[in-house]
Amino acid sequence: MSTLDKLLIRGIRSFGSQTGDEQQISFVSPLTLIVGVNGSGKTTIIECLKYALTGEVPPGSDRGAGFVHDPKIYQFSECLGQVKLNVKDIKGTTHIVTRSMKAMLKTTKTSKSTFETIDVNIYCPGVGPSKGSMSKRVADMNAEMCDIMGVSKAILNNVIFCHQEDSSWPLDEQKKVKEKFDAIFGTTEYNRVIDKVVGIISESPFACSICIFRCEIQ
Numbered sequence: 001m002s003t004l005d006k007l008l009i010r011g012i013r014s015f016g017s018q019t020g021d022e023q024q025i026s027f028v029s030p031l032t033l034i035v036g037v038n039g040s041g042k043t044t045i046i047e048c049l050k051y052a053l054t055g056e057v058p059p060g061s062d063r064g065a066g067f068v069h070d071p072k073i074y075q076f077s078e079c080l081g082q083v084k085l086n087v088k089d090i091k092g093t094t095h096i097v098t099r100s101m102k103a104m105l106k107t108t109k110t111s112k113s114t115f116e117t118i119d120v121n122i123y124c125p126g127v128g129p130s131k132g133s134m135s136k137r138v139a140d141m142n143a144e145m146c147d148i149m150g151v152s153k154a155i156l157n158n159v160i161f162c163h164q165e166d167s168s169w170p171l172d173e174q175k176k177v178k179e180k181f182d183a184i185f186g187t188t189e190y191n192r193v194i195d196k197v198v199g200i201i202s203e204s205p206f207a208c209s210i211c212i213f214r215c216e217i218q
């Protein structure tokens with residue numbers, strides 16, 4: 001089983017971005033309870049876990065701008081945010097994902113902020129600095145994190161880290177619920193594999209047994 005080890009938050013929601021403002025949480029086995037008064041940051045911690053693993057900003061956060069610590073609080077023009085998460089994969093190998101972002105104050109009348117991802121990095125300490133660090137396209141990094149955790153993005157988003165604002169999605173309209181269930185159970189991928197196997201059977205029954213063997217060992 002993959003596990004979450006440690007989370008560092010800086011410059012996100014009410015967690016400030018100044019030196020010394022960063023907060024670190026170590027998760028303990030078998031269960032970590034997060035307890036606090038309203039507005040103390042419990043939801044923010046879950047949002048940061050989800051963001052670190054999937055790259056998804058919370059719903060209703062103005063595409064991420066409201067997720068970063070508000071630059072207006074210190075009357076800055078921008079604010080830097082960072083989420084750093086240590087996880088162990090199924091083999092017990094440690095991976096550290098760091099996502100850095102910034103919110104910039106627009107100079108328009110609305111004085112709303114814009115959100116920008118600065119960097120995403122996955123580091124594997126046991127492997128050494130040159131081979132262990134990986135900085136690719138953000139989409140590839142998100143897929144890499146799903147591989148490390150051994151679960152699909154749909155399960156991370158809709159089941160494990162389902163945001164409280166989205167928690168009633170099973171009561172949504174039928175079409176949307178079906179789409180989410182299809183994603184959670186990997187129906188599209190399953191149908192694609194079955195279509196492929198059926199195609200191969202019709203071409204050559206011998207090739208089919210090789211194909212099934214390959215599916216089993218993957």
Ligand SMILES: Nc1ncnc2c1ncn2[C@@H]1O[C@H](COP(=O)(O)OP(=O)(O)OP(=O)(O)O)[C@@H](O)[C@H]1O
Binds near residue numbers: 069
């Ligand atoms: N962009 C932001 N900049 C600064 N502070 C923010 C920002 N967005 C939200 N906050 C503040 O962060 C806090 C949000 O905390 P959060 O929702 O994580 O708390 P909580 O412990 O889950 O609360 P509850 O128990 O009410 O659900 C609130 O006090 C809110 O005013």
